[in-house]
Amino acid sequence: MVEKAELVSKVLVLEESADCAVRIKAFCDANNLVGVKAQLENVMGVLKSNVDLGAIFLCEGYGGADGGVALAREIHEVRPELPVFLRRNGVDDLDSFSEHDRGLFSQAYSIENIDKLGPVVNETIFSLVYPNALVRGITEITKAALESQFKDMDVNSEAPYIVRDRIIYGELFTLIPLESNWCRGYMMLQTEEQPLVRFVEAGKTHITTDMVNFRDINHVLGEVTNLVWGSFKNRFIAYEPLEGRASQVPIIVNHLHRYISFGSEDPQLCFKYTLSDKGGDGPNLVLYQRFVFNLSWSPDKFKENEALVEDLFDSGELELF
Numbered sequence: 001m002v003e004k005a006e007l008v009s010k011v012l013v014l015e016e017s018a019d020c021a022v023r024i025k026a027f028c029d030a031n032n033l034v035g036v037k038a039q040l041e042n043v044m045g046v047l048k049s050n051v052d053l054g055a056i057f058l059c060e061g062y063g064g065a066d067g068g069v070a071l072a073r074e075i076h077e078v079r080p081e082l083p084v085f086l087r088r089n090g091v092d093d094l095d096s097f098s099e100h101d102r103g104l105f106s107q108a109y110s111i112e113n114i115d116k117l118g119p120v121v122n123e124t125i126f127s128l129v130y131p132n133a134l135v136r137g138i139t140e141i142t143k144a145a146l147e148s149q150f151k152d153m154d155v156n157s158e159a160p161y162i163v164r165d166r167i168i169y170g171e172l173f174t175l176i177p178l179e180s181n182w183c184r185g186y187m188m189l190q191t192e193e194q195p196l197v198r199f200v201e202a203g204k205t206h207i208t209t210d211m212v213n214f215r216d217i218n219h220v221l222g223e224v225t226n227l228v229w230g231s232f233k234n235r236f237i238a239y240e241p242l243e244g245r246a247s248q249v250p251i252i253v254n255h256l257h258r259y260i261s262f263g264s265e266d267p268q269l270c271f272k273y274t275l276s277d278k279g280g281d282g283p284n285l286v287l288y289q290r291f292v293f294n295l296s297w298s299p300d301k302f303k304e305n306e307a308l309v310e311d312l313f314d315s316g317e318l319e320l321f
Helices: 018-030 040-047 067-078 111-124 132-149 193-201 214-236 309-315
Strands: 009-014 033-037 055-059 084-087 107-109 153-157 161-163 172-179 183-191 252-254 259-261 268-277 285-297
Touching (some): 009 018, 009 040, 009 161, 040 067, 067 084, 084 111, 132 153, 132 214, 132 268, 132 285, 172 214, 183 214, 193 285
Parallel strands (some): 009 033, 009 055, 084 107
Antiparallel strands (some): 153 268, 172 183, 252 259, 268 285
């Protein structure tokens, strides 16, 4: 049995009661959730931005007597993949709502029994078990790849987290498949174009050119993707025949809404890296890395590839002292 990684997930808390907000924060702290909040007039702007979220906590009276339900309808139009937990006064069900409005929410609760959300959170947000060795290893191999492709840069990573949304960050992203007997899916790298252009112009990459164009920055991100993919295969994917038949599902990309769907409701494993000049000059580059195991996921079969000592002697990598 693999050991589960302790991951977090950001949730948007839309709550008007200060007392209830304190209780919701305690629940979030106990369930690996990081709560963020927004003013009523900014909610839709936040949801249309690049903020990665795992769920939304919404009170029924937010913005007025029926404001919470009305807002939920708008949320469902913009981010239908996000589970919404509705806090109600005195009741903890959705029986009084129409069938359509009941479909807007994953669960209703009252503040007195907020703990009933624990199993729902695990089911909707933390439904997949991610081995610690996998989560740790992804960060290590990605930082190594970035450090090899960018000169004199510090590469910092934040704590890995789980997202349920399907948004695309920036204008440039790469997509590469991952296939083994324990996983089948995709890895994505996403970033903004202009900071990467400035890195190339400043000589922070291995590209030498008098006029930077989009093909140059495509090459940079493509090379990083190849390096991470290769290291991922060497470290986590054994060279053995794949079991069963390899099914596929359509991938849908809507550039206007910065949306990508892999035909699965499963959450995604997300990493955020920030590259900054060691000298303290110049802009930062933010890069998001996402893993979606939409086609197959069997973490109990996961294992790292370990080189035998005898093999290292045979190859000359080790010698007797």
